[in-house]
Amino acid sequence: MRISEALVEFEADVRLSGSPRTAEIYAYAVRRLIRELGDMEVEEASDADLRRFLAGMRVAPATRRLYLIALRGFFEFCVRMGWREDNPARRLRLPARPWRRQAVIRAEDVRRLLAACDDSPRGRRNAAVVAMLFETGLRASEVCTLRVEDVDLQRRIVRVMGKGNRERTAPFGEETARRLRAWLEVRPAGLRTLFGLNRYGLKTMLRRLCAAAGLPAFSPHAFRRGWATRLVEMGVPLKAVKEWGGWSDYRILEVYIRYVETEAMVRLYRSPLL
Incomplete structure (x- = not known):
């Protein structure tokens, strides 16, 4: 099964869990993977492929972290469905969560x-x-x-x-x-x-x-x-x-x-x- 075919079922599965916004973000990350590396077979994707994909992304560290979380979720789904035996994204270290102060509304x-x-x-x-x-x-x-x-x-x-x-x-x-x-x-x-x-x-x-x-x-x-x-x-x-x-x-x-x-x-x- 190709990644694009697996993505259709993965996105539907995440939406059924009650997280439409999460499904949208995760699907976008996987589509970028397809665009950068090609629509390969699910079992062919390696940790080296994913590492190369993430390294080539000109995005903020927080976005790169989100992409890896999305890929972990996608390949975990593929393992659960029996389309491959392991999750290559698990072999990549998750970047530290960058901390920056965001807008916080106060009682006044x-x-x-x-x-x-x-x-x-x-x-x-x-x-x-x-x-x-x-x-x-x-x-x-x-x-x-x-x-x-x-x-x-x-x-x-x-x-x-x-x-x-x-x-x-x-x-x-x-x-x-x-x-x-x-x-x-x-x-x-x-x-x-x-x-x-x-x-x-x-x-x-x-x-x-x-x-x-x-x-x-x-x-x-x-x-x-x-x-x-x-x-x-x-x-x-x-x-x-x-x-x-x-x-x-x-x-x-x-x-x-x-x-x-x-x-x-x-x-x-x-x-x-x-």
């Missing part, structure tokens, strides 16, 4: 966004989305696919179907509950999801709202980072943050611990000239 920024929302139906929806993002740490795709029945306003929890079709619950506060009630009072009955937004619509809404509030354009993921960072600052047990955020690995939380530690060190700084 969120308050400015909420203040920029008027009392129109759209304003109520926007306020509910902003509060939900910051108080639950949901991913963009999770917010966009929420249904009305997934939200329990009485217990203040939301049921989420996350990556890999893993279901979890995440709590939220009274502010989000209040904003949700206001939105549900005016929400059109014909909407298929709670907010009636897709990923593009969510990003567009946030960009416009940030501009109206005089803030830089925060992405949906900046809210997730802000939520996790704030919980770590508050001393919430990492097990709870991991479970509520839907992460499978504690190592992901090291990023947020590092954010907190960096800011704490900055606050301790005293000028040596004083």
Whole structure:
């Protein structure tokens, strides 16, 4: 079987796991492999071929790391399907994850966004989305696919179907509950999801709202980072943050611990000239 033929089934398999965005990224990496090395038979690809492919990529280290993760997943699938006996990508060392500080929204920024929302139906929806993002740490795709029945306003929890079709619950506060009630009072009955937004619509809404509030354009993921960072600052047990955020690995939380530690060190700084 050729790599292009295996890719069709691999992409479908990843989509079925509930990760359409992951399927898109992984498929792109494999297509680049085909473009650079040719559409060889699956069993013919060697670790030397993959090493040459990755070395020739004029991309950032983080992107090269993502390509290797994608190739590991692809060849692991091929092994599982019996198309080859080993995974050549496993013989390549995964580059260290480069660390750089990314945009993190803070509570004071969120308050400015909420203040920029008027009392129109759209304003109520926007306020509910902003509060939900910051108080639950949901991913963009999770917010966009929420249904009305997934939200329990009485217990203040939301049921989420996350990556890999893993279901979890995440709590939220009274502010989000209040904003949700206001939105549900005016929400059109014909909407298929709670907010009636897709990923593009969510990003567009946030960009416009940030501009109206005089803030830089925060992405949906900046809210997730802000939520996790704030919980770590508050001393919430990492097990709870991991479970509520839907992460499978504690190592992901090291990023947020590092954010907190960096800011704490900055606050301790005293000028040596004083």
